[in-house]
Amino acid sequence: MTTTPSVWRQPAQVWAVAFACVVAFMGIGLVDPILPAIADSLEASPVETELLFTSYLLVTGLAMLVTSWISSRIGAKATLMIGLGLVVVFALLCAMSSSVDAVIGFRAGWGLGNALFISTALATIVGAASGGSSAAIILYEAALGLGIAVGPLLGGLLGEQSWRGPFFGVAVLMAIAFVAVLTLLRGPGEKRERMPLSAPFRALRRPALAVLAVAALFYNIGFFILLAFSPFPLGFGAMGIGFTFFGWGVALAVTSVWVAPILMRRMPLTRIIWIILPLLALDLIVAGLLVANAAALVVCIVIGGLLLGVMNTALTEAVMEATDLPRSVASSAYSAVRFLGGAAAPPIAALLWHAFNATVPYFFAAAAVLIAAGVVFLGRNTLRHLDAPRAHDAAEDAEAVLVGDAT
Template identity: 45%
Template sequence: MGVGVVDPILPEISSALNASPGQTELLFSTYLFVSAALMFFASWVATRIGRKKTLLIGLAIIVTFATACALSGHVNLIIGFRGGWGVGNALFVSTALATVLGASADPRRAIMLYEGALGAGMALGPLVGGAVGSLSWRGPFLATAVLMAIGLIAIAFFVPATPIDTSRRRSAAEPFKAVVDSRLSILMAAALFYNYGYFTLLAYAPFPVAEASVRAGRQFTPLDLGLVFFGWGLMVALGSVWLGPRCCEHVGIRRTVTATLVLFTIDEIILATWISPIPQVIGVIIGGLFIGIINTAMTEIVMSASDIQREVASSAYSGIRFLGGACAPTLAGILRSVWGIGGPYYVGAVTLVVTIALMWVDRRHRMRRCAHSVALQ
C-alpha cells in the first residue's frame, strides 16, 4: 500500500510545491534507485542478523522517512527523504520474498500469494492516498507511516524469529554474481527492460490521465486518480492470484508471459496515442491485469532458474526490478518534453518488445543446455 499511496497526489504535489512534472517524477526515481542499489546488499544483511530483524529495521526506516516527507515543505527535501525511504524499502521487499518462500512448502503458491498481496496493496494504497490526498498532499505520506507501523507491529508479533545459520552467510558480492550467472543473466536483463515498461505505467500514468481530463473540460481530483489506480491494483491482484496461474497451467508459463507482454505492448501504444479520458482510464486499469500475470510468472521463472540461495536470488532479482523501474520516471520528463505526452509510453512499449526478444533468447539457451546435458548422459 505504501508504494501506491503516493500515486494520486503526484499532480497535486506538482501544483502545491511549484514543481515540474520532471521534479515530481524524482519522488519515484530517487526512491527506486536507492532501493535498487541497496537491495543487492539485503541478503548480506539478512544472513547476518536474520530475516525478521531485517524486515523490522526496514519498516522502521520507512516510517521515519515517510513522516519526514509529510512534515517537509519543499519538493527537494521530499525527494531526499524519499531516498531514505528507499533504504527501508530495499531491506524489506527482497527479504519479504525470501521469507514468504522459506515459510511455504509450495514455492509456486508462495510466489502467487506474494505477488497477489502486492497487487492488493497497490489497489488499496491509491484509494487511501486519493481520499486523504483530497484534504492535503501531506496526508498520503502520513498514511504510509501509519500503514508501515501496522506492518511493523504485525511482523514483531506474528512472524517467528528466524535462526541465523552462519554456514549460509553470503558475501556482499553474491547478488552481483547472481546477476551475471549464465543461468540468470538473460532473465535479469529481461526483468530490467520489463520493469521499465511496468513502472512507466505506474509512475507516469497520473499525468496523461490528468491531461486527458483537462482536455475534456474537467479536472481529475486525487480521489478520482485514487479510484483509477484502485481499479488498476485490483486487476494486478486478479492477474497475480487467479488468471495468471490458470493461464500458466493450461498454456504454459513462458507462452503466458510472451502473449501477455504482447498485449501489454499494445496497451501502452494505445495509451501513448489516444489522450482522452475513457481510453486512458481503461488502458491503465487493464494494464494492471497484464502486469499481475507477468509479475507472478516472471518471478517464478527467475526464482526457479537456478539453485542459488533464496536470499541471494531475491536480492539480485529485486534489485534489477527496481533498477528498471527507477529508469522509467527518471526519463519520463525528458521524453515528454521531446516527444510529447505520449513519448514515455512509446519508449515503454519498445522496452516491452525487447523483453519479449530476451525471453525468447533465454528459452533457446535453456533448450540448448538441456539438449547438451542429455547428450552427456
C-alpha cells in the same frame, strides 16, 4: 483437508506481520494520486516530481543486493524491525518536507526500509504461522493483493486534503505495525544460510539469469511509465487518480495471485512471456494514441494491470527456475538490475512529454517492452530448460508473487 479454515486462525504475531505487509505494499501506488498536487504545491516540474519514483526504486534495487546478506546475519525479526522503522521515519520526513528535493531524498530512505522489510516478510510469516506453509502463503498473498489495491485509493482519499496526507497516513500505519511486530513476534522465523556479500554479483554471470534480468530492465520501463506517468495526462484530481489506480491494483493482484499460477501450470513459461509482452506493448500503443481521451486511458491502465500481474509473476518464476542458486540470491540479483529500468523510466517519460507530447512516452514504453521480448527470444537457448515439466508448490508461486509484485 483442513488447511483452508486454519488460514484465519493464526497467532497474533502472524497478523502483526500481515498487517505490516498490507501497509508496505500500499506504498507501491500510494504516491500516484498526489503527483500533480506535489508538482503544484512545491512548484516542481513533472520531471522533478517523477524522481520520487526514481530515488525510491534506485535505492530499493541497490539495497536488494545486500538484504540477504544482512538478514542471514542479524535474523528475520531484526531485519523487519529496521525496515519498518526506516519506513516510519522517512515517510514522516516526506510529509514534513517543504521542497521537492527533500521529498526525493527521503523517498530514497523509504526505499531502503521497504527493501529490508519485504525481503524477509514471507519467510517470517511462514516460520510463525499455524496450519502449515500453504495457509501462511494464502494469508500473505491476501495481504499483498489488499495492499496493492488499497494503496492508490488511500492515497487519493488522503491526498484530497493535502499532498502530505498519504505520507502521514503511512507513517502512522507503519508505526502501529512496528509496535505490533516488536511486541508480538516471538520466534526467529525461517533460519537462513549465511550469504556472502558477493553472491548476487556472481549470480549475474549465469547466462539464463542475465538474460532475464536484462529483459526485466526493459519491461520495467513499460511498467513504470504506465504507473508513474499516467497521472499527469489523466488530468484527474487525487480521488479520480486514486480510483483509477485502485482498478489497476485490483487487476494486477487478481492476475498475479490467481491467474498467473494457473497459466504457469498449463503453458511453458517462455510462451507466456512471448504472449504477454506483445499484448502489453499493444496496450501501451493504444494508450498513447488515445491519451487525450481520459476514459480510454483509464481502460488501458486497468488492462495494463491485468497483463502486468501475469508478467510479473511469470518473469519472477522464470528467475526462480533459471539457476540452482538460492532463491534469495537469484531474486536479489534480478531485482537490482530490473529496478534500474523502473528508476529511469518516470523522468524519461516526463522529458519526452515536454519535448514532444503525451503520446510519445507510451510509444517509448511500448518499444522498451518489445525490446524485452526480443531479449527473451534471442536468449531462448539459454532459457530452454524453463519449459521442461516441473512440479509447482505453493511456496514457489508465492515467492514469485513476492518479488514480482512487491516492487
